[in-house]
């Protein structure tokens with residue numbers, strides 16, 4: 001397994017691999033790898049001759065006062081896990097190489113970036129789309145794998161790839177959960193034991209909503225009200241949003257159908273966690 005820190009070296013490797021007829025699969029991450037990331041790598045391993053993992057805590061997708069400085073980092077442990085997962089190249093660039101002095105170009109996807117996480121984190125998706133386009137240009141993947149955990153991010157990347165005619169297949173992967181249901185996230189390490197217990201209300205809300213739907217409730221507002229009541233019982237929980245949206249447009253839906261996705265973002269103390277799931 002190679003560790004590449006330089007943008008130009010990574011791009012050269014990618015060009016050589018493509019010239020040699022290799023298929024490149026790519027998993028972009030911010031590191032501090034967990035089983036969710038590893039499930040993407042496992043699928044990525046099957047999809048390409050050359051499996052590239054990027055580890056980059058991208059400054060442009062963090063807002064002021066967000067956790068950029070505190071974001072957990074452990075490149076040594078990530079390297080060991082990546083090696084076991086069959087990664088060929090870890091690309092871990094320096095911010096100064098990705099955004100050199102004079103950097104001035106950003107990618108903005110309109111519409112679906114404005115609601116949900118886009119509303120609570122202004123500029124977040126601009127940063128995500130900018131870094132993902134840059135990574136696509138550097139790594140030149142045939143296929144890139146993203147988790148459904150970040151449902152809106154996946155929808156935004158699909159939109160950008162389509163709109164910009166990027167020659168990359170975007171693959172969405174299932175949410176990997178802890179045995180008790182909590183969606184795996186690098187940010188789970190911020191939770192104290194009590195908050196960790198309270199955070200189970202996220203996956204429980206998905207189950208609760210599905211049960212309400214299967215018992216015949218299809219009014220989104222009524223369902224959301226029930227979920228709010230339950231989440232507010234957790235002393236450290238502060239709801240950012242609970243919305244029921246169409247899976248493609250991410251527009252709010254007043255009534256549930258087969259395209260309905262429940263999306264939640266809830267703070268537990270200072271830690272903001274997200275989760276989502278289909279309701280039918």
Ligand code: AMP
Nearest residue numbers: 029030031036146147149150175176184
């Ligand atoms: P991150 O390092 O948090 O930026 O995540 C990198 C990629 O891993 C994104 O495509 C995420 O959606 C995906 N991912 C994060 N957590 C999970 C999970 N629990 N299950 C599946 N994919 C995940």
